[in-house]
Amino acid sequence: MNVTSVASRLSTGLVALVAGYASFSHIYAVARSAGEHVSVASVLPLSIDGLILVGTLAMLDDKHGNRKPRLSARLSVTFGIIATLAANIASAQPTWTARAVAAVPPVAFLLAVEVLSRRGKVIHPEPAEQVESVTIAEPVAVEPEPVAEPVAVEQVEPAKVEPVERTRKPSTKPAGTSADRVMSAHLAEPEATHPRIAQLAGVSVATVKRYRPSRSARRTVDLAGVAA
Template identity: 55%
Template sequence: MNLSTVTSRAAAALVAAVAGFASYQHIYDVASTAGEHVSVAAVLPLAIDGLILVATLAMLDDKRHQRRPRLSARVALVFGILATLAANVASANPNVTARLVAAVPAVSFLLAVEVLARTGKPLPVVTPLAGLVDQPETPPVDPRDYAEPIGPVTPPPALTAAKPRTSRPRPRSTTSAEKVARAAAKLPAGTLAQIAAKAGVSESTARRHLPSPTTPVAAATPINGTPVEVSA
């Protein structure tokens, strides 16, 4: 505790003592005029002004332990303030000036108790500005450097379960030569017209696609009931 703190606390204590003495005398006079016993009138100021001090200390203890001020302490503080003001004003002569002067000791005592019991709040810590200190420039941060790697993408179950469609090979169309060859094989003694009709082609097409140009085929018109073999 430095000298400034000791001096301020001593000055506040002196003000509280003077104001307390004046308030004590006013309350004593009011109690004596009201017909109280001398001993009661002597200790009544201590009960009223002391109640203010007790309530203030109780509220400070709650604040120190991070609790809400108890209701009894707040009620005691309000009652002590009203009682000491009423007693000090009642002791004065019935005029405005006298009553204002009589209220000064009570108010001074209340403020002195608050100064002695409470402490100021600490100032916020001020950090030095970044522009006042030369700092090395840092390269800009690329957010992609800190991005989490993306794993393999798993397709949905519906896509994995589906089987690829397989196209059936279309049957190869039979050529005219194959048709003529098959018809000729089925009708070895058939005429050119019969082979063409069996293969479903014209006679010229059948003649062109016969298996062998030297293969004898029956003539279209038989002679005397016997087919005439002609070369295709």
């Protein structure tokens, strides 16, 4: 805290004391003229002017806490201002000049309390624009690179590829119809099973069952072969 801040606070406190004393005298005179006891008339100014101070400090505390000022604090300040103005004006003579002079102490006391309880907002200085010095480099002569001569590329004719004839694999299936192949395989191995006959004839088992003679027919064929 510097000397200027201390001097301003002392001056403001002195103004508040003078204004408070004048307001105290006016309120005391009004209370006595109203028939109040001396003790009550002596403390009544403290309750009225002190209510303004209490409400102002409460509003300041809410502001520092980033809160909305409480309603009771506003009502306290408003009621204190009205009461002290009314009491001071009532103590003056019934002339406009006297009433204006009587209204000065409460107004001065209120402003002094505001000055003592509040502080100004901090001003953030704007950063000065810094101009950077730009050095311009001298142009440097750059020698052009030699361009390589194009190289002749001999064209190579694509090799001729002779088509390769695909040889087909001979079919492993015997010639003739399915019935003929089944009968040929049956005559070759009469006692073979259906899968064996299907393998020999190159057909499916269902085809073998369709075209292979039944057991009775096979016996007839066998007997005919024996008789021959």
